[in-house]
Amino acid sequence: MSETLAKCDVVVIGLGAAGGLAATILAEAGLRVVGLEAGPRHSPDEFAADEVLHESRNALGDAKVNHEVPTVRASADDVAAIATATRGLLMMNGLDGSKVHSTNVSWRMPPWNFAMRSATVKRYGVRALPEGSALVDWPITYDELEPFYDMVERRYGISGKAGNIAGAVQSGGNPYEGARSREYPLPPLRRTGYSERMAEAARGLGWSPFPTPASIRSQPYDGRGACAYCGSCTWNGCRAGAKGLPSLHGLLEVERSGALIVHTGARATRIETNDKGVATGVHFVENGASYFQPAGHVMLATYTYENVRLLLLSTSPHFPLGLANNSGNVGKYFMTHAFPMSLGVFPGQNLHRWGGTAAQAAAVAEFDADNFNHAEAGFIGGSVLMAPAENKAIFNALNTPPSVARWGSRWKRWLHENSDSIGWIWTLPDVLPYEANFLDLDPTYRDRDGVPLIRCTYRYFDNERRQTRFLLNRASEWLTAAGASETWHLPIAPAAVSTHAYGGTRMGGDPENSVVDEFGVAHEVPNLTILGASTFPTSGGVNPTETVEALAVRSAARFIDAAQ
Amino acid sequence: MTDPNDILEADLVEILRAVIARLIPDDELGPGGLAAGADRYILTSLAGSLSGCLPGYVAGLRALDALARTEFGAAFVSLSASVQDEALRSLEGDAPRVSGGEGERFFELVREHAVEGFLGDPRHGGNRNEAGWSLIRYSPLGRTFAAAEQGLEHD
Numbered sequence: 001m002s003e004t005l006a007k008c009d010v011v012v013i014g015l016g017a018a019g020g021l022a023a024t025i026l027a028e029a030g031l032r033v034v035g036l037e038a039g040p041r042h043s044p045d046e047f048a049a050d051e052v053l054h055e056s057r058n059a060l061g062d063a064k065v066n067h068e069v070p071t072v073r074a075s076a077d078d079v080a081a082i083a084t085a086t087r088g089l090l091m092m093n094g095l096d097g098s099k100v101h102s103t104n105v106s107w108r109m110p111p112w113n114f115a116m117r118s119a120t121v122k123r124y125g126v127r128a129l130p131e132g133s134a135l136v137d138w139p140i141t142y143d144e145l146e147p148f149y150d151m152v153e154r155r156y157g158i159s160g161k162a163g164n165i166a167g168a169v170q171s172g173g174n175p176y177e178g179a180r181s182r183e184y185p186l187p188p189l190r191r192t193g194y195s196e197r198m199a200e201a202a203r204g205l206g207w208s209p210f211p212t213p214a215s216i217r218s219q220p221y222d223g224r225g226a227c228a229y230c231g232s233c234t235w236n237g238c239r240a241g242a243k244g245l246p247s248l249h250g251l252l253e254v255e256r257s258g259a260l261i262v263h264t265g266a267r268a269t270r271i272e273t274n275d276k277g278v279a280t281g282v283h284f285v286e287n288g289a290s291y292f293q294p295a296g297h298v299m300l301a302t303y304t305y306e307n308v309r310l311l312l313l314s315t316s317p318h319f320p321l322g323l324a325n326n327s328g329n330v331g332k333y334f335m336t337h338a339f340p341m342s343l344g345v346f347p348g349q350n351l352h353r354w355g356g357t358a359a360q361a362a363a364v365a366e367f368d369a370d371n372f373n374h375a376e377a378g379f380i381g382g383s384v385l386m387a388p389a390e391n392k393a394i395f396n397a398l399n400t401p402p403s404v405a406r407w408g409s410r411w412k413r414w415l416h417e418n419s420d421s422i423g424w425i426w427t428l429p430d431v432l433p434y435e436a437n438f439l440d441l442d443p444t445y446r447d448r449d450g451v452p453l454i455r456c457t458y459r460y461f462d463n464e465r466r467q468t469r470f471l472l473n474r475a476s477e478w479l480t481a482a483g484a485s486e487t488w489h490l491p492i493a494p495a496a497v498s499t500h501a502y503g504g505t506r507m508g509g510d511p512e513n514s515v516v517d518e519f520g521v522a523h524e525v526p527n528l529t530i531l532g533a534s535t536f537p538t539s540g541g542v543n544p545t546e547t548v549e550a551l552a553v554r555s556a557a558r559f560i561d562a563a564q
Numbered sequence: 565m566t567d568p569n570d571i572l573e574a575d576l577v578e579i580l581r582a583v584i585a586r587l588i589p590d591d592e593l594g595p596g597g598l599a600a601g602a603d604r605y606i607l608t609s610l611a612g613s614l615s616g617c618l619p620g621y622v623a624g625l626r627a628l629d630a631l632a633r634t635e636f637g638a639a640f641v642s643l644s645a646s647v648q649d650e651a652l653r654s655l656e657g658d659a660p661r662v663s664g665g666e667g668e669r670f671f672e673l674v675r676e677h678a679v680e681g682f683l684g685d686p687r688h689g690g691n692r693n694e695a696g697w698s699l700i701r702y703s704p705l706g707r708t709f710a711a712a713e714q715g716l717e718h719d
Contacts, residue, residue, distance in 0.1 A: 049704065052684035056676075057613050084669075087676075193716030228708040352718050354702060355709030389714060393683045393702050398676060406656070407587040407675060408649065412699065416593050419700035 016097015019301025020246030027254035039093025049232030060092035107542035111142035156244025157221030160213030201482035214359035215244035233357035333433035337500035342475035344484025356389030381430030383541030602681030605690030624670025
């Protein structure tokens with residue numbers, strides 16, 4: 001038997017970066033909001049500096065994601081198997097979602113990415129569009145989203161250095177960024193010896209380095225503390241409470257006021273609709289008991305895989321292929337960032353990268369978006385390059401250069417001599433949407449509750465391979481210019497399971513090739529809003545969270561306007 | 565939770581220990597994987613958070629031993645260190661000799677777990693006396709780092 005709870009205005013599924021923020025803003029506006037979060041409320045004593053616990057075992061994902069790792073295959077002709085290479089690639093569960101354990105690098109997406117198709121055609125001609133790709137422009141522009149980026153940055157106290165204020169390029173910031181209305185609320189995170197060395201080398205190459213922006217407070221802000229540079233930031237929660245999280249900036253206040261009711265350990269199982277195809281609420285399970293939460297409006301804000309999964313599981317006579325899927329578009333145009341890295345060794349130079357956060361990075365944007373001429377490049381798109389702090393003992397031991405044995409005494413000696421002399425560069429190659437890359441329900445594998453897992457059908461095409469190779473070569477040049485005697489890189493391969501997963505519920509103006517409109521409202525279900533990177537039409541070449549947040553704020557603001 | 569002492573049959577434990585001793589040897593730089601307790605770490609993990617890997621270990625260790633007997637003439641644990649290395653190398657890389665890539669997958673799994681047992685937090689049963697961290701001159705984190713400590717001039 002299922003207990004029916006009191007009806008609310010909005011039920012939000014998933015209280016992470018998108019849903020936690022949207023729920024807070026809706027409740028602050030006086031709406032009655034219920035939030036369903038599958039994970040617990042984590043406490044700082046779970047955030048030990050422990051690479052095994054977090055990177056290797058993803059302990060913070062034990063409530064849900066660790067038990068429903070998607071299956072993966074390269075093409076529709078293959079049989080999928082559960083993804084195995086997931087070290088450091090899984091989301092987690094809990095209030096505030098994966099922003100708890102993210103490095104919280106916090107970019108705005110460049111204006112070019114919002115118009116990637118039309119800008120590519122305009123500059124390079126229609127033949128520059130890779131075969132098989134399904135590239136589209138976003139239904140909104142950077143300028144339309146700018147005020148919402150600004151709201152996110154003010155709420156959380158984002159740390160960074162502006163590169164372009166109202167069209168005027170600012171010294172020391174990212175000269176390629178879109179025009180912003182004002183400076184960041186907080187200065188950048190502290191520089192490190194490594195980031196200074198890398199910035200100097202970048203300038204020598206004629207590039208314009210700048211500090212990576214982060215949703216980590218460099219100074220106290222809004223009554224909350226600043227980063228302690230502890231060296232256990234990525235894939236771990238913050239013991240200093242310095243990350244910009246919903247629960248540190250408003251969520252607990254609206255919960256205390258009663259405007260927001262939070263259920264933790266609450267797993268949504270189905271979105272219910274009536275015979276007119278209107279959403280009526282959400283079924284969920286909490287502590288083994290079943291509940292139905294009726295609501296005037298449903299906001300689905302889990303994560304890319306689960307957003308798609310819950311829609312496909314919520315079939316009904318009106319939606320036999322899954323909720324909001326009479327068009328057949330749910331699951332299509334799936335994309336992920338892999339995290340290809342170049343590494344370099346600086347013999348005899350201790351880089352002191354054990355401490356700090358990977359968000360303490362020198363970055364360059366010369367090779368992102370269309371910031372360089374792609375006419376001879378053989379691909380479109382690009383990525384920022386980031387040279388971070390926060391070395392990892394196990395990671396480095398598993399990723400020694402090809403010139404060194406991978407085990408045995410020679411390997412051991414190399415680690416002994418070089419472990420603190422290894423520098424990295426991260427890059428996030430921009431992956432295009434393709435008809436061939438999609439999500440659906442796996443016909444074989446199920447989670448421990450018997451529910452089908454998500455299946456990823458996903459591969460790289462020439463555009464991704466060429467772009468990744470190009471970016472890794474630029475990263476190696478950068479490391480060499482900074483004094484690395486040898487550079488190497490991680491394999492060039494897609495990562496279907498990723499903390500940067502996009503698409504599946506694409507945003508667009510045309511219901512023929514998208515699932516939601518520019519506000520995240522499903523074309524087929526007027527009172528269902530979908531939040532998160534599953535709505536991204538393209539992936540871009542930067543970390544997605546701030547764009548996810550800006551879109552969530554915009555969706556919430558639109559809903560509030562319509563409700564008043 | 566299953567007792568880590570009972571998670572693998574005794575002969576498989578001996579093969580696993582021999583593998584770890586070659587992956588991370590005791591040498592002039594100090595203790596290797598066995599002295600650091602990487603075997604203990606793996607057995608404890610197979611009885612807990614890595615229980616899903618147990619079938620892969622059983623199959624992989626048996627396959628390695630079969631390879632040692634057919635290609636190198638003796639049980640893996642009876643081979644000399646250099647021949648054990650050769651047997652392990654035959655699992656790696658582009659031309660794994662155990663069918664279907666299973667040998668390579670097992671090799672990568674045991675290598676990753678041995679490294680975790682050598683360089684992971686000692687609370688998980690490995691890295692005894694912080695032997696792995698001493699090798700790479702890593703000190704436990706979880707404290708505040710001052711600006712000077714992240715500078716290149718710091719020693």
